[in-house]
Amino acid sequence: MSWPRVIVHVDMDAFFASVEQLCHPEWRGKPVIVGADPRGGKGRGVVAAASYEARRLGVRSAMPISQAYKRCPEAIYVRPNGALYADYSRTIMRVLAEFSPLVQPISIDEAFLDVTGSVHLFGSLLQLGQAIKQRIRQATGLTASLGIAPSKSVAKIASDAGKPDGLLIVGPQEVQTFLDPLPVERLWGVGEKTRQRLRDLGIQTIGQLRDYPAAVLRQKFGKWGDVLWQLARGMDERPVQMEEEIKSISHEHTFEKDQADAEILEATLLKLCEKVASRLRKHQLRGKTVQLKIRFADFSTFNRNKTLSSPTNLTEDIYRVCVSLLGEFREASQPVRLLGVGLTHLVPEKGGQLSLWDVENQRKLTLEQLIDQLQERYGQSILVHAQTLLEKKKNKDRTS
Amino acid sequence: MKFSIARDTIYEALQKVVNVIPQRSPLLMLQNVLIRADDQSVSLTASDTEITIVSQIEGEVERTGSIAVPGRLLNDVIRELPNVPVTFDSNEAFRMTITTEFGEYRLAGEDPVGFPRSPELAEGQEIVLNNDVMKRLIEDTAFATSTDELRPSLNGVYFEAQPGAIQAVATDGHRMALVRYADEAIQCEPLKAIISNRAVNFLMRSLEGDGQLKAVFSDRHAAFHLDHTTMYARLITEQFVDYRRVIPEEIKYEMVADTAQVYAATKRVALFSNPITAQVVLRISPDAVELHAEDVDFGGSATEKIPCQFSGDEFLVAFNSKYLLDMLKHIHTPQLVMQFVRPDYAALARPVGLPENEEQLTLLMPIRLETP
Numbered sequence: 001m002s003w004p005r006v007i008v009h010v011d012m013d014a015f016f017a018s019v020e021q022l023c024h025p026e027w028r029g030k031p032v033i034v035g036a037d038p039r040g041g042k043g044r045g046v047v048a049a050a051s052y053e054a055r056r057l058g059v060r061s062a063m064p065i066s067q068a069y070k071r072c073p074e075a076i077y078v079r080p081n082g083a084l085y086a087d088y089s090r091t092i093m094r095v096l097a098e099f100s101p102l103v104q105p106i107s108i109d110e111a112f113l114d115v116t117g118s119v120h121l122f123g124s125l126l127q128l129g130q131a132i133k134q135r136i137r138q139a140t141g142l143t144a145s146l147g148i149a150p151s152k153s154v155a156k157i158a159s160d161a162g163k164p165d166g167l168l169i170v171g172p173q174e175v176q177t178f179l180d181p182l183p184v185e186r187l188w189g190v191g192e193k194t195r196q197r198l199r200d201l202g203i204q205t206i207g208q209l210r211d212y213p214a215a216v217l218r219q220k221f222g223k224w225g226d227v228l229w230q231l232a233r234g235m236d237e238r239p240v241q242m243e244e245e246i247k248s249i250s251h252e253h254t255f256e257k258d259q260a261d262a263e264i265l266e267a268t269l270l271k272l273c274e275k276v277a278s279r280l281r282k283h284q285l286r287g288k289t290v291q292l293k294i295r296f297a298d299f300s301t302f303n304r305n306k307t308l309s310s311p312t313n314l315t316e317d318i319y320r321v322c323v324s325l326l327g328e329f330r331e332a333s334q335p336v337r338l339l340g341v342g343l344t345h346l347v348p349e350k351g352g353q354l355s356l357w358d359v360e361n362q363r364k365l366t367l368e369q370l371i372d373q374l375q376e377r378y379g380q381s382i383l384v385h386a387q388t389l390l391e392k393k394k395n396k397d398r399t400s
Numbered sequence: 401m402k403f404s405i406a407r408d409t410i411y412e413a414l415q416k417v418v419n420v421i422p423q424r425s426p427l428l429m430l431q432n433v434l435i436r437a438d439d440q441s442v443s444l445t446a447s448d449t450e451i452t453i454v455s456q457i458e459g460e461v462e463r464t465g466s467i468a469v470p471g472r473l474l475n476d477v478i479r480e481l482p483n484v485p486v487t488f489d490s491n492e493a494f495r496m497t498i499t500t501e502f503g504e505y506r507l508a509g510e511d512p513v514g515f516p517r518s519p520e521l522a523e524g525q526e527i528v529l530n531n532d533v534m535k536r537l538i539e540d541t542a543f544a545t546s547t548d549e550l551r552p553s554l555n556g557v558y559f560e561a562q563p564g565a566i567q568a569v570a571t572d573g574h575r576m577a578l579v580r581y582a583d584e585a586i587q588c589e590p591l592k593a594i595i596s597n598r599a600v601n602f603l604m605r606s607l608e609g610d611g612q613l614k615a616v617f618s619d620r621h622a623a624f625h626l627d628h629t630t631m632y633a634r635l636i637t638e639q640f641v642d643y644r645r646v647i648p649e650e651i652k653y654e655m656v657a658d659t660a661q662v663y664a665a666t667k668r669v670a671l672f673s674n675p676i677t678a679q680v681v682l683r684i685s686p687d688a689v690e691l692h693a694e695d696v697d698f699g700g701s702a703t704e705k706i707p708c709q710f711s712g713d714e715f716l717v718a719f720n721s722k723y724l725l726d727m728l729k730h731i732h733t734p735q736l737v738m739q740f741v742r743p744d745y746a747a748l749a750r751p752v753g754l755p756e757n758e759e760q761l762t763l764l765m766p767i768r769l770e771t772p
Contacts, residue, residue: 309548309572320550352677353720354744354765355573356646 003172006125007240008113009147009155010096010132013164015109016049019088020078022141031057031075038069038077048080052164085109087379088140095135099128104240112152114240129167149175151236153188160186175234180207187231194228197221206232246283250291250342251275258297258335265336267390269322270315272341274385277315278372280343281365284350286311287343290318292325295338304328310355311347314364315385318343401465402489403437405457407481407500410444413455414475416606416629417446420453421471427516432468433475434515435488435496437461445515446471451599452518452632453606469496469509477505518632521623524616527561527588531607531626533581534615537568538600538607540579540730540760545597546572553638556596561588569643571763575723576643577730580759593617594640599633606631647763648746651739653715655684656752657708659736662689663728665704669693670721672702679767680721684710693721717743718767727762744768 012018016034021027031054036045047068050059057072068075089108096103099122102114115128122128129146136144145166147158154170157179162168170178184206185195201220203209210232217225230236251272259265269292280287291305304325312318322341355361374382414433422430425448434445442459445452467490478486481500490496494509538557546554551573558569567580595603599622606629607613614625617635624631666680673679673693683690689708694701717740728736733751740747749762 306549308550309546310574317550324549350768353574353767356571356576356746356763356765357573357641 003116003150005114005150006116006119007149007152007155008099008115008129008132009149009152009159010092010111010113010136011145011147011156011159011163012092012109012136013143013145014049014051014055015088015142016080016085017051017054018142019085020081021051023084027051027076029053031059031072033059033065033068033072033075033077034080035068035077036065037079038065083380088142090376091139092136092142092144095139096132098135099132102240102242104242112155112240125169126167129169133165133167149234151234152238152240153231153236154179154234156188157182157186176210179232179234180205180210182206184209187228189227189231194221194224246285246346248291248342248344248346249276249279249283249285249287250293250340251279252293252338252340254338255336258337260335261394264391264394265326265339266323267387268339269326269341270319270385271388272339273319273322274315274388276341276343277313277318277368278375280313280346281349281369281372284348285346286313286349287318288345288347289343290321290325291340291342291344292322293338293340293342294326294329294336296332296334297337298334299337301338302329305344307345310353311345313349314361315368316364401435401437401467402463402487403442403459403461404485404487405442405459406483407478407486408483409457409459410442410486411478411481413444413457413628414478416455417444417453418471418475420446420448420451420602422448429468429510429514429516431470431472432510432515433471434466434468434512435490436466436512437464437488439464445518447516447518449516450596450634451602452516453602454518454630454632456628456630465490466512467494467496467509468512468515469507473507518630519618519621519623519634521616521618521621521632524618524621524623525589525591527566527586527591527615527617528612529566529586529615531609531611531613533566533583534613535604535607537566537579537581538604541568541570541577542597542600542604543726543730544570544572544575544577544762547597548572552636553594553640556594556636557600558594558640558643559591561586561591563587567759569640571641571643574720574765575727576646576763577727578643578759578761578763582757591617592640593622594636594638595622595633596636599631603631603633646746647761648739648741648748651741651748653684653710653712653740655689655708655710655715655738655740656735657689657706657738659728659731659734659751661706662736663725665691665706666721666724666728669702669704670725672700673721677767678721679718680724681716681718681769684708684712684715684717686710686713715740715743716769717747718769719747719764720767723764727764730762731760 017032020032032051033047033054034049035047045065047061047063047065049061054072054075059068059072085108093105096111096113100113100115100118104112119128122131125148129148133144143165145159145163147155147168149155149158149170150172154175158168158170184190184198203212214229217229253268253272288311289305289307291303293303295301306321306325371383430448436443440461441456443454443456445454484500487499494511496507496509498505541557554572560567564584564586565582566586569578603624606626611627616623620635622633622635669691670680670693674695681692688705690705692703727749731751733753735752736749737752738747738749743766746763746765751760
């Protein structure tokens with residue numbers, strides 16, 4: 001039987017922990033746990049990622065950090081460095097784009113590729129899989145696990161089955177023998193609740209689910225029953241989508257310490273506006289409504305928004321609105337815990353109502369696009385607004 | 401302070417100032433109307449600090465003085481009275497009694513010392529205009545102003561005057577309106593000022609009859625002296641955009657059509673346009689213009705054809721119907737001419753047959769059409 005579609009699921013192995021081990025060679029071979037502070041944080045928070053060395057000692061991601069600490073007090077505990085992981089993630093996604101134009105990132109360290117049209121360029125499926133793994137390793141020094149199958153759901157299960165550093169190819173005829181012995185919770189979308197309900201019906205493996213009458217499943221689960229019936233057979237027609245339609249773009253920043261310094265608040269706002277504007281430009285969008293989110297020390301949270309007369313994706317425009325929205329909180333008597341900036345009512349960058357200032361705006365856009373390119377190539381810090389350095393400077397002044 | 405006056409007289413004066421009272425303001429004093437009685441004349445003043453309006457009326461003043469009283473309450477009381485003589489009497493404790501043949505109404509007022517003073521404009525430049533000229537300058541431009549706080553200079557009408565001519569310009573970046581009026585009687589030093597949207601709207605309401613107004617401009621304020629009313633407005637002191645730069649110099653095509661026909665057709669066709677883009681497409685051929693709108697999401701569409709004279713072969717251009725209608729509403733001649741360069745360039749619209757000393761043009765940016 002030939003492959004109707006060839007879907008690859010790429011999943012990085014213990015991504016955050018591996019990046020940390022890569023950047024701290026002395027941590028390699030040791031248990032590394034990325035997550036909340038197990039001591040200072042009074043045990044609040046969870047494990048974001050655990051290296052394989054830590055996993056062997058029983059630490060799992062999403063486990064409360066206090067529990068991890070009980071099991072593995074000697075591990076290296078490290079706070080997540082989101083910007084660093086995002087940098088690696090971008091590199092990985094760029095590598096994946098070399099193999100197919102159809103790449104759907106589903107999280108920071110996971111993506112689907114539809115390689116139906118490009119697999120012949122790489123010889124066999126095995127060669128393609130090895131080439132992807134090798135390129136990721138070359139570009140980042142990290143290992144990935146791959147699953148290759150005729151559908152998204154099977155590919156995802158296959159990548160998981162081979163971890164770490166795995167490559168598993170499940171052909172159309174092998175789908176059934178591959179799935180049957182696996183527990184039902186391996187199916188994408190089957191969580192604790194569905195697992196319980198299926199177990200009540202005497203269903204524990206995917207094979208048992210497959211043998212169950214479709215009519216009963218539907219009766220018990222409604223439409224979801226139909227989906228389960230299909231997933232148990234490896235049937236999953238969902239396409240690899242380049243990008244979901246974006247409804248809004250936003251960024252938030254939580255201060256390490258609640259912040260009352262107006263200059264630092266504005267500098268943070270500028271940084272958030274840069275990020276939001278840059279993402280809008282990346283997706284060739286402009287937004288019409290600017291939203292400012294503010295959370296105070298007591299967790300009271302406010303959203304304020306303003307709709308512009310014409311949509312924008314320029315940092316300068318968004319920042320100006322945000323500063324005026326922030327001004328509404330000038331009288332607030334408590335420090336700020338979190339700031340967020342978002343744009344909604346997004347429209348394509350090209351087309352639509354033209355403006356008399358298009359020439360002038362185009363110049364600004366070109367400049368900001370140039371900064372995007374520099375930052376993409378050399379990192380965020382290559383070129384920044386001087387104002388955004390203020391927080392660092394003030395902190396330094398305070399300590400010195 | 402004590403004076404008597406006919407209800408209609410004071411109500412009319414109150415109407416001119418009461419709307420300036422801000423809905424919300426941290427300055428509670430601004431909720432008041434300042435009443436001042438001098439010998440033989442009474443004035444009412446309201447202010448939101450940006451705009452101050454003073455209305456003068458004749459009254460029988462028995463005792464001079466002044467008081468600040470809650471403006472909306474005063475207005476509500478006077479509104480409910482028929483046209484009878486009304487007596488206003490305030491004491492040193494700033495309590496005011498209004499007496500009519502029906503009874504007495506007592507208001508707690510305030511010491512007017514805290515009321516914002518009108519700006520002094522002794523040093524300003526002066527210009528005298530007929531009310532109808534000023535009215536037209538405002539009316540046919542103000543619709544194009546912007547409310548976008550990102551561009552404060554566009555939140556008003558930009559006036560430029562020199563001896564013999566005055567013009568007004570407004571733009572929001574999508575359209576621009578300009579009206580120019582030449583008259584040898586206009587005597588002034590060269591003058592440039594942006595008057596806020598809110599101020600021109602108040603001013604327009606006071607520009608009645610065929611009288612004249614005297615405007616005095618300083619760096620930051622303008623005063624407009626009308627027959628019984630004086631308005632002070634804080635100017636927008638930003639630099640106005642270089643509007644001349646965006647007026648296309650070389651015109652490629654010209655369309656002449658009946659203003660009322662285009663307006664009526666646009667109004668009907670626009671009902672079928674996509675509510676977000678409000679797009680109406682004009683397909684112009686040598687002897688007719690076809691207007692078309694459709695809403696792909698809901699499946700509705702409309703087409704109308706009206707006669708025109710066009711200098712090109714065929715030209716396709718799309719506009720936001722709201723902008724198109726705004727423009728048409730302010731063309732007061734039976735015919736208009738629209739001038740085009742390219743479907744993605746500003747289009748120009750002018751009335752046909754204006755008197756020689758008048759110029760009016762509107763610039764309209766199109767909507768970019770998806771090229772098939």
